[in-house]
Amino acid sequence: MSGHRRPLPVLSHGRDQMTCLYRCGNACDHPVPNPTDNPYLGDLLSDGLTRRGLVRAGAAGALVLGFGAAAGATPAAAAAPAAPVASAGKAPAAGEAPVAGAASGRAAALGFKPIPPNELDTVIVPNGYDHAVVIRWGDPILPGAPAFDVHRQSAEAQLRQFGFNNDFLAVLPLGHDGRRALLVSNHEYTNEELMFPGFTTLEAMTVEQVRVAMAAHGMSVVELERAGHTGQWRPARGRHAYNRRFTMLETPFRFTGPAAGSALLRTAADPAGTTPIGTLNNCSGGVTPWGTVLSGEENFNQYFVGGDQAPAELKPSLARYGITTTARYPGGSRRWERAQERFDLAKHPNEAHRFGWIVEVDPYEPGSRPRKHTAMGRFKHEGANVIVAKSGHVVAYMGDDERFDYLYKFVSKKRYRPGDRRHNLTLLESGTLYVAKVTGDSPAAEIDGTGKLPSDGAFDGTGRWIKLVSGDRSYVPGMSAVDALTYARLAGDAVGATKLDRPEDVQPSPVTGKIYAALTNNSNRAVGTNPGVDEANPRRANRHGQILEITEDGGDHTGESFTWSLPIVCGDPADSSTYFGGYDKSAVSPISCPDNVAFDRTGNLWIATDGNALGSNDGLFATAIEGPERGHLKQFLTVPPGAETCGPFITGDERSVFVAVQHPGEITGATVENPASTWPDGDFAKPAVVVTWRPDGGVIGT
Template identity: 40%
Template structure:
């Protein structure tokens, strides 16, 4: 473990006598310290209006093909929480992956993605040394997850795969030697693909949500393919179900509804349906409708069931970024991560009420919108409201939308009718903490020039968009609830040395491709994380790019500097910080991923041995997704 030095180190202690811990106040502060989640934009701008995003404290790191996490000389990295590490007082993973499902339920899941740090309150202020960390576990590589991989496939292996999905809630504390997971912890828990969840919002009790196992349509087992995330103003965690389609086996003749969401008879190779019949749509045709939602988890209430908030629409959710409108209504920005899909936002009907205990219901009533980016740099938010008429049709019973439940369940089809702009894989969305400008990553799309596909438009200008881009917009009146906005392209990613002018991009400073993760720190720096696939990394147009990376950008100037590079074939994704900015938590997903996506169980370290090759305390035997801690060696804030 590397040595960490901190100046003005904060003493960690419980609330003193006479100052009882207030869980609700703790939640408000936990949320409000990041991205303006609990403050109206005008009030927030007054508090951080001088945030310039200047990069004067950051130097550039070179590209890398090493099997390591690399940061600059002024910084230190530490391994915190890897796949197979105990959540609380459970067993630690075996190096040969011989753990069973019961053990996996007590361990970190696979493929860490979005996350957030929720600080405890100590002496009346949010702690930067003690908190809860919520971490998504997106999917599994069953070639690595099991001893023997997918050979001798069984109900036990399905149960372990399901246990490796979902979310971890862990308690973390900074000690003299660095950050540690607190074990045992009464706060810690795992949410998996078998955890009972409530359904709320317009789809609650809807006929399309009912199954043989739940004939009322109000409960569902599990959450899966948990990708990016959001944080509510009341201090809860929003985890987002993305590529849920690949877990379900459709009938040989898949319906139009299934096809619109990419559900087919082939599946994505998880093979859960062979031993868990709810993933066989011939037997349970509505089960797939119960996934593809934003799921709310209260980290401060381990006994409370997660809630699927259906008013936010059903699609391949990449994230759910929260802010407040000028009048206090809650606004949630979301991307649908697939080629030619859409950008959405939800605006609550009612206002956020500080101090109230039922703010979660704000996400059940409101208006869901989808974005149209016009070629003149203007844009409109198109309401997906039952009964609404558009040139392409109407969201009425005649078009198959009998009520708002149908609209949210068949959200993609509703957005098609509205005439929204088909985007190049909308992923993470971030809101500037001072001025409210909104940024979205469009990871890539090489199919716009393909016959029968949508052609280019101003917001998606490249027919062969190998490198992706970032679009930025400003809501009219700087009000997040506005129905109109102006937009521009913040950056076209690419290689400035490319012989192909279409692929050179417009990035000022260090180049990158396939932007994915996106996050603002409290000083107005825009952090960008990349997700180039293992089959593309360091090949062809990406030959000079190196491994996936994390960069920091100045939104005012567009200048970008490389801050971190990841190990071989990983994705860099998920970022959060302590309130004082002295600690960054960053996730490394699927190091050593095979270009064929599932590892050869006989050669688990064929591409990477990380993190055991870098951190002596790591369990070896195979590469492991993990959360790393980044600090400055001089103890100053990492965020400048």
Template identity: 50%
Template sequence: MLKRHLPMVGHTRGNRLPITCELKCGSACSHPVPNTSDNSHFRDIANAAISRRAALGLGGGLAAAVVIGANALDNAPAAVADNGVFPKGGGKLPFTAIAPVERSVDDVTVPEGYDWTAIIRWGDPLFADSSEFDLEHQTGASQASQFGYNSDYLNVISDGGNDRTGYLVNNHEYTNENLMFSPEYIKSNPKDVVEAAIEAHGLSIVDLKRAGKGQPWEYVVGGRRNRRITGSTLFTVDGPAAGSDLLKTKDDSTGTKVHGTFNNCAGGTTPWGTVLSGEENFNQYFVGTGAAAERRIGIAPGPTSRRWDTVDPRFNLNNEGYANEANRFGWIVEIDPEDPTSTPVKHTALGRFKHEAGTAVISRDGHAVVYSGDDERNDYAYKFVSRKKYRKGDKKHNMTLLSEGTLYVAQFHGNSPESEIDGSGAVPSDGDFDGWGRWIPLVKNDKSLVPGFTVEEVLVNTRLAADTMGPTKMDRPEDFEANPVTGKVYMALTNNSQRDADAIDEANPVPGNRDGHVIEMIERRGDHTSERFNWNILFLAGDPNQEGNHAYFDGVPLDQVSPISCPDNLAFDSKGNLWVSTDGQPGKIGYSDALHKVTLEGRNRGLVEQFLAVPADAETCGPVIHDEDNSVFVAVQHPGEGGDWGAHTSYFPDFVPEGPLKGDKVAVPRPAVVQVFSTTGNNGVGRGSGNGR
């Protein structure tokens, strides 16, 4: 067996799996919070007793501008029906919310009238000459031509026309070798195990086909866009830090070329048709030297669980010539899915941290704006505004937009007296957890705006630079998404079990925040380039039926909402309803991870309704809502992660109810991309029944 030290054993809450903590983020919660700066929470930045009027009155001109911005967005098109409110389960994708599902249920559970099918699974061959998936004969070479492991960010895009062809893009965040390989294979082929794991990371682009609109998709072996991007794929580096001495290594004296991308979590599809992918918990792959900059990003000395350094010297920063190797990870990468021969790019202008999301929108005056969270307890929210402007139909030009611009970090201020933010979850007297904020610039084009830091230092060591500028420490900012109907921006904050009671603030009002929350941000004048915004908490997650929770759903009666915990990935349907997938619900409120719809406008604002649940021990990732097709897509990540070889807790998606053997081969859980579709008019094609099995 590939034995792993599991620091979170005995420290996880409920049914959260220590192995998931170790593989996903290197058991980050077992280590000290990397942000040891004396940077303040917002109650220390501003007078906590300020009223709404005082908050908006910090400079008369600012107060007027913020109020005007809020009014302008209040008049924006709203995602509401003619009577001002959607019926429950409304929009173009009607459903009756399902009840929470016990974590042991090994099925994709969907509403009545819906079914599901797995489009593609880990190990499925992508090319005509790909090896067939063979558990006992895996190598780096075979995995490099097969669908990768542990799906995360997802998009499914139709080519239009007859809607019978399209493609999907999917991130592969991390690997679990104890479920990927037998103990005998790990012992006999350690080099092949490491090389296959490296190649199982990255992204897959896969062509799709279907019989017609509304029908289930199938993937195409040998499709023209099919591509694997892995831990060894060549990337170029651009932006102000490209060529910096901080990025040069023994293998690349130019500081402009990098092999591989790792721990790709959330991402986004740009308005010009490329894909952005965030490199998140990359720190866990490297053996550190103990340097302060490494510790701030979470890189520790000593052996890692993965032991990739035993096969490739670049993963040990103590090796001669590789001290900077980790600096070459932690970026937003951009890929052109239409051109499988193109070289993907790492954009240094967007800063280096544990990127969750890379959500791109075009501002009112044509600038590209990218929102991204830094997924760490007590770290920050960021956005980037391009120097150049978007040109419709000019992909070559638009692929330069993220090479230069202004990088910002967010500071939040509340509107309520300190005494009303007491950690109980009680809503302040003004009726909302809300306030205003500002985006603090760190870099503008090729100039540093952080005293004592060069532009290269700001971009490579973004956390350290941001620490000096007074941003607000947040509860693990993860996915950011902009509502295509209203223009408002939403940020998922997954949780923060280590937020102290004396460090709460109105934007993060719960001590030991186990369940997380979602914040709605309204940029001033509805302009994504603005340096001022208003904000409010849409909901504080939790199970209203459990004691000790802080659940709040913007005024919706608690007996009407579906329990929800650990919001992670966000998406929207065509009517502007928010969809939220979860990561960690089993360990917090005891139910399987799920996908929920949240109404944002009208009398039902804040109403949370559960649409689906994923199989045993799995996480729900990368939701895509195609309500025009009555379809929803999710990536099912780490199914069966609580099990072990031959003693699995899941056999998703192949299901072998009689035991671990399928024919003469061992059956294992396989991460996969799933489509949920309406059974009306499609003859019930699919693997699921809608009621579990």
């Protein structure tokens, strides 16, 4: 590596051009994929500092696991069993622990001193905390994996090593003594400039380099062990039985549900339409009550070429999902069709339909085949998070991460059976898919685009869940069940779903049962001919985002009506357009672009950010959402420049918080030889998973 590094621009606001290219294929440079004129909310209204650190919350938010916590407790508002206490064998024990361990119903006080905003090239956490890297890009995880060498990387090596750009994280207990666990991580996308020395352009990459990038996508499962009696974790020494990689190059999946085997999913390589290869652009996810991990396929559109030569009847649906249909090579094309022809839609137009689903993997069964659940709908999934309703049905909440797109929920046909894992593994294969429609309760004139609260003192209103598909029956006029699931966005358009500002991670509270969605931002809100402001999106050119809180009527998660409010409207607390649950804003940390949300076992809300538009590095924040401390938001951690904070995961004993530091140094002009960040090893930037704990053994956050 060269000893001379030229200065690079500091990432001081919003997303960098490199992020836009690789994360979403420069989506903001293209027309909004939702051109429909279905009603949106406005229309409805008219009618303490240390360098020892932690990292981000990924693609689906952090759940809480047992690790010896008392099993059998249930959240206050819903009988919600979730993340399991595993047996020492391959499957969880018959008794499955609740999502939040022993949820208390009262949030523990967040006693840590908040850290100030900063732009330091390290992970920063409060005084009294420690942190360590758990695993990084290229670390060997499968037998035969070579030591990582950035100058000699190959696809065969990457298939056996930890992938790139770790996003969502889950940490599932293995055994009953709290000393072993399984880390499951998404690998969302690749930054080729930061992977290959001498990189020039995507078009100039060799086919082998393309194959390396494909192998770096997907998911990893890694067995962990606790370091002594502390909250620190590390890869288990000498153990590989559970370790796995799921990649785009070679991993077979299985479709389930109504669309499995349909004409829309059939290809020349898979004429049965049942066996897709690989999982793509996996963002956030979730953990099920039966001990599996859900993963959301998000910006899959940017990997395909040849949309201009796709069949004419498919072009409208391809365009609705952001696939370019007017040029063979859209801007930022990764040219994967050079390694595998299936990414050329001129030759294989249905291949795009095989991505955009919720994936379920079973980390406790190393030989199990992962599944894609068509009953849960196809769109740009941020993730999926599950709660068990009072009736016993499983309910999953999901966001479609695009400007002016929709919020969904899925209700299983079958009921959850505690201890019956074989049965529970089928719960996401059939059920009912809904999309949200919301309205405000304030006069339209009081929502003026400045973020000023209406006269009733709150941004709030009512909503309903509109049924799209139930089993094999479609409720969308002119669409079959297969069509409505494969083209869930078009189904939402047809029934007049509400256009929201990039609904990303959606998480039920384990204590109250209320639902929290991160609406990350939308700089196009009320700009030009784009939809105007409304009570759920009350600011023009919304750069900072907000948190949406949903309360299902009667506490029934299977119901079709709800109320909603905005407990947090993000930004600089000194800005009059921000709101923090009515709390004194002089005591609140600034926050911008909420991406993932998570809960500790007592019900505090943790928020990870992506794209901080306030001039600081992204970070992890926490606040109470009930009681007198509601809205007292405090910054817990920051990540290096160019990185986002992903996958926060809080263990059930609350002694450890895992975060994924995704794309550190993702700043235009950065390369392997000339990095914008040298975290974590001092040479060049590498995505990595970090764990944070209190050396005194205390509870995180208190």
